Amino acid sequence: xxxxxxxxxxxxxxxxxxxxxxxxxxxxxxxxxxxxxxxxxxxxxxxxxxxxxxxxxxxxxxxxxxxxxxxxxxxxxxxxxxxxxxxxxxxxxxxxxxxxxxxxxxxxxxxxxxxxxxxxxxxxxxxxxxxxxxxxxxxxxxxxxxxxxxxxxxxxxxxxxxxxxxxxxxxxxxxxxxxxxxxxxxxxxxxxxxxxxxxxxxxxxxxxxxxxxxxxxxxxxxxxxxxxxxxxxxxxxxxxxxxxxxxxxxxxxxxxxxxxxxxxxxxx
Amino acid sequence: xxxxxxxxxxxxxxxxxxxxxxxxxxxxxxxxxxxxxxxxxxxxxxxxxxxxxxxxxxxxxxxxxxxxxxxxxxxxxxxxxxxxxxxxxxxxxxxxxxxxxxxxxxxxxxxxxxxxxxxxxxxxxxxxxxxxxxxxxxxxxxxxxxxxxxxxxxxxxxxxxxxxxxxxxxxxxxxxxxxxxxxxxxxxxxxxxxxxxxxxxxxxxxxxxxxxxxxxxxxxxxxxxxxxxxxxxxxxxxxxxxxxxxxxxxxxxxxxxxxxxxxxxxxxxxxxxxxxxxxxxxxxxxxxxxxxxxxxxxxxxxxxxxxxxxxxxx
Amino acid sequence: xxxxxxxxxxxxxxxxxxxxxxxxxxxxxxxxxxxxxxxxxxxxxxxxxxxxxxxxxxxxxxxxxxxxxxxxxxxxxxxxxxxxxxxxxxxxxxxxxxxxxxxxxxxxxxxxxxxxxxxxxxxxxxxxxxxxxxxxxxxxxxxxxxxxxxxxxxxxxxxxxxxxxxxxxxxxxxxxxxxxxxxxxxxxxxxxxxxxxxxxxxxxxxxxxxxxxxxxxxxxxxxxxxxxxxxxxxxxxxxxxxxxxxxxxxxxxxxxxxxxxxxx
Numbered sequence: 001x002x003x004x005x006x007x008x009x010x011x012x013x014x015x016x017x018x019x020x021x022x023x024x025x026x027x028x029x030x031x032x033x034x035x036x037x038x039x040x041x042x043x044x045x046x047x048x049x050x051x052x053x054x055x056x057x058x059x060x061x062x063x064x065x066x067x068x069x070x071x072x073x074x075x076x077x078x079x080x081x082x083x084x085x086x087x088x089x090x091x092x093x094x095x096x097x098x099x100x101x102x103x104x105x106x107x108x109x110x111x112x113x114x115x116x117x118x119x120x121x122x123x124x125x126x127x128x129x130x131x132x133x134x135x136x137x138x139x140x141x142x143x144x145x146x147x148x149x150x151x152x153x154x155x156x157x158x159x160x161x162x163x164x165x166x167x168x169x170x171x172x173x174x175x176x177x178x179x180x181x182x183x184x185x186x187x188x189x190x191x192x193x194x195x196x197x198x199x200x201x202x203x204x205x206x207x208x209x210x211x212x213x214x215x216x217x218x219x220x221x222x223x224x225x226x227x228x229x230x231x232x233x234x235x236x237x238x239x240x241x242x243x244x245x246x247x248x249x250x251x252x253x254x255x256x257x258x259x260x261x262x263x264x265x266x267x268x
Numbered sequence: 269x270x271x272x273x274x275x276x277x278x279x280x281x282x283x284x285x286x287x288x289x290x291x292x293x294x295x296x297x298x299x300x301x302x303x304x305x306x307x308x309x310x311x312x313x314x315x316x317x318x319x320x321x322x323x324x325x326x327x328x329x330x331x332x333x334x335x336x337x338x339x340x341x342x343x344x345x346x347x348x349x350x351x352x353x354x355x356x357x358x359x360x361x362x363x364x365x366x367x368x369x370x371x372x373x374x375x376x377x378x379x380x381x382x383x384x385x386x387x388x389x390x391x392x393x394x395x396x397x398x399x400x401x402x403x404x405x406x407x408x409x410x411x412x413x414x415x416x417x418x419x420x421x422x423x424x425x426x427x428x429x430x431x432x433x434x435x436x437x438x439x440x441x442x443x444x445x446x447x448x449x450x451x452x453x454x455x456x457x458x459x460x461x462x463x464x465x466x467x468x469x470x471x472x473x474x475x476x477x478x479x480x481x482x483x484x485x486x487x488x489x490x491x492x493x494x495x496x497x498x499x500x501x502x503x504x505x506x507x508x509x510x511x512x513x514x515x516x517x518x519x520x521x522x523x524x525x526x527x528x529x530x531x532x533x534x535x536x537x538x539x540x541x542x543x544x545x546x547x548x549x550x551x552x553x554x555x556x557x558x559x560x561x562x563x564x565x566x567x568x569x570x571x572x573x574x575x576x577x578x579x580x581x582x
Numbered sequence: 583x584x585x586x587x588x589x590x591x592x593x594x595x596x597x598x599x600x601x602x603x604x605x606x607x608x609x610x611x612x613x614x615x616x617x618x619x620x621x622x623x624x625x626x627x628x629x630x631x632x633x634x635x636x637x638x639x640x641x642x643x644x645x646x647x648x649x650x651x652x653x654x655x656x657x658x659x660x661x662x663x664x665x666x667x668x669x670x671x672x673x674x675x676x677x678x679x680x681x682x683x684x685x686x687x688x689x690x691x692x693x694x695x696x697x698x699x700x701x702x703x704x705x706x707x708x709x710x711x712x713x714x715x716x717x718x719x720x721x722x723x724x725x726x727x728x729x730x731x732x733x734x735x736x737x738x739x740x741x742x743x744x745x746x747x748x749x750x751x752x753x754x755x756x757x758x759x760x761x762x763x764x765x766x767x768x769x770x771x772x773x774x775x776x777x778x779x780x781x782x783x784x785x786x787x788x789x790x791x792x793x794x795x796x797x798x799x800x801x802x803x804x805x806x807x808x809x810x811x812x813x814x815x816x817x818x819x820x821x822x823x824x825x826x827x828x829x830x831x832x833x834x835x836x837x838x839x840x841x842x843x844x845x846x
Contacts, residue, residue: 046771115379
């Protein structure tokens with residue numbers, strides 16, 4: 001038996017095609033474990049039902065973005081959606097990538113092929129965006145079923161979620177290259193939890209003194225929440241460009257940095 | 269079936285050096301050349317610089333100095349092009365444990381930019397080649413060590429490489445799994461694939477390699493075919509003697525005159541000679557009575573011992 | 583006095599010592615999860631959200647400020663979470679890859695001693711985390727210090743009501759994803775609906791009935807009654823009995839599952 005019959009047919013491939021291979025690999029894996037995505041939809045739904053509805057009874061209406069106050073649950077839902085997009089993307093590029101980078105050395109075997117560190121980084125970011133958007137879509141369906149989607153502007157949430165996913169997936173790619181062990185994940189939590197709790201997820205910016213408001217406004221999650229909350233509450237205008245530009249720049253800078261870091265990690 | 273080795277040079281390394289950030293010199297200026305169709309081996313103990321050399325050949329580790337041309341291209345500039353035409357079997361199986369056996373082949377083929385139909389057809393052939401057709405849909409975690417290694421080799425063949433790099437292909441496998449693996453590698457050799465392998469097993473090097481270099485501390489200390497190396501650096505036969513604890517040191521001095529060369533190892537004494545039986549008779553004539561005595565043909569292990577004063581596997 | 587040397591030589595204490603020894607190397611990292619995590623929730627929800635809630639002036643809180651209402655609930659919820667984190671994953675790993683349970687079982691220690699030692703350590707961790715939390719809530723004035731003394735045993739009891747049954751179960755677990763699943767689909771909903779963030783009187787009747795039989799609800803009620811000074815012997819006694827029964831049942835069950843697993 002001759003194993004090698006055909007002439008050599010391998011071709012050198014472009015950046016997007018290489019990245020597409022990484023997405024294909026992850027899709028193949030998720031064919032077996034798609035239910036894990038459901039679990040990530042479940043968590044924000046729980047928060048919405050519990051805090052949105054329960055606290056809503058205690059709080060009543062809160063100052064919205066315009067003149068009229070809004071129901072508390074309508075205020076919280078978009079923030080939970082932005083958080084779901086963030087977590088969906090970042091869990092993928094931190095937790096799941098750490099194993100591939102350090103423990104299973106999956107990337108080493110991929111680097112032995114014509115694939116480069118750029119293909120790997122771009123592909124993983126692309127996949128994380130896809131995943132974050134899927135989770136957000138699931139959550140959006142629940143929100144609509146519960147009758148919390150008041151404006152057609154809520155459909156703008158999906159491209160918004162993709163952008164949030166891109167920004168945090170890329171940031172996650174940078175962070176993962178600095179992690180040494182599972183213990184280090186606690187430091188990620190130490191940064192992410194306060195951001196989740198304080199970036200106007202559960203109450204408006206007006207609660208803080210002015211200097212603290214400025215700090216909060218600089219947080220990527222605050223910008224992400226604004227990107228989703230404004231159209232959800234029917235406010236669509238040029239002020240949306242602020243979070244769009246912020247998150248695009250944040251994501252692009254992170255991605256370039258991540259490519260350099262991953263290349264270094266795989267080239268010894 | 270005879271394998272023809274052409275005169276075409278596939279690999280040309282000169283003054284190759286690898287120094288890590290820590291300052292550790294892993295490879296300290298080595299030269300070698302490789303022709304199409306050859307099976308070429310790096311023999312040496314752990315830490316000799318074999319794996320570092322393999323990583324440079326795999327175009328994933330930049331050279332610190334020297335030059336390395338593969339398939340007519342400089343590795344420093346044409347990494348992806350060269351990687352498209354070689355196959356790599358790393359020392360640890362870096363298989364995708366989240367995928368099944370077949371999926372590992374399918375997805376790896378895509379990394380080379382191959383079409384789906386081509387990959388699918390090759391995957392079936394490679395599963396058969398690796399004797400894994402029955403396990404095609406099993407999770408990688410369910411495979412034995414030998415199966416994993418065969419899958420890693422199958423995966424490295426998905427792009428039909430011109431050169432296959434194998435870093436310690438049988439380390440950690442049981443004897444039966446080793447023999448099956450060797451048999452598969454013979455098949456590849458017969459099919460004209462150029463093999464480059466590292467090993468610290470002399471039997472593996474003797475069986476598989478047309479030509480090999482002996483490495484020690486980042487340098488090449490000898491080069492040639494296994495038979496040439498044994499002829500040049502060892503005698504025809506070796507007499508191995510074992511003594512009761514404590515007596516070995518006392519008798520070693522008296523043995524020195526009885527052979528061309530004597531090596532004293534922790535557990536035995538080796539006498540290098542042309543005729544082992546004659547040497548044993550001489551030992552008895554001296555009224556030295558070892559616990560056991562064994563006459564055998566000299567091997568690469570002896571070559572290494574002669575060249576470096578150390579054994580390959582401690 | 584003769585009791586002390588005996589205790590020091592007791593096999594369960596040897597297992598406890600093993601865990602303390604490991605803890606000496608890792609305690610800094612765990613502070614983040616065990617102490618910082620509940621304090622951040624306290625600040626964000628109790629203080630930040632509290633401003634909105636207190637403006638709303640709902641009578642579900644019986645006149646207490648939101649911070650005073652929320653803090654004891656969070657204390658009990660954190661005790662549950664810390665107890666779970668220290669008994670589920672570590673027990674699973676000890677029984678499987680890490681192998682330290684098998685190593686211990688090869689010594690004169692009995693499975694029951696290994697379980698008791700592990701629970702002692704979990705209790706120690708729940709108690710120290712609760713102590714840090716209680717110091718903070720007393721300092722903020724959310725809870726008067728006279729009411730705080732009994733909060734520590736109440737938090738410990740809540741923790742053990744989870745730790746013992748969870749350890750009994752975790753030793754039988756074969757895949758680590760099960761542990762994540764239970765955390766996500768059992769503990770997290772309990773945390774959300776058992777009255778941590780708001781009064782269960784706000785829930786629909788059917789849900790309230792379900793919630794009131796969960797151990798977390800019992801723990802939260804106990805801590806809240808103690809903190810607000812509304813504890814009554816009968817009501818609070820029922821909570822204590824319930825939690826103690828859970829812990830005891832978990833311990834008895836755990837002796838059987840540990841024995842079956844470690845000698846099986």
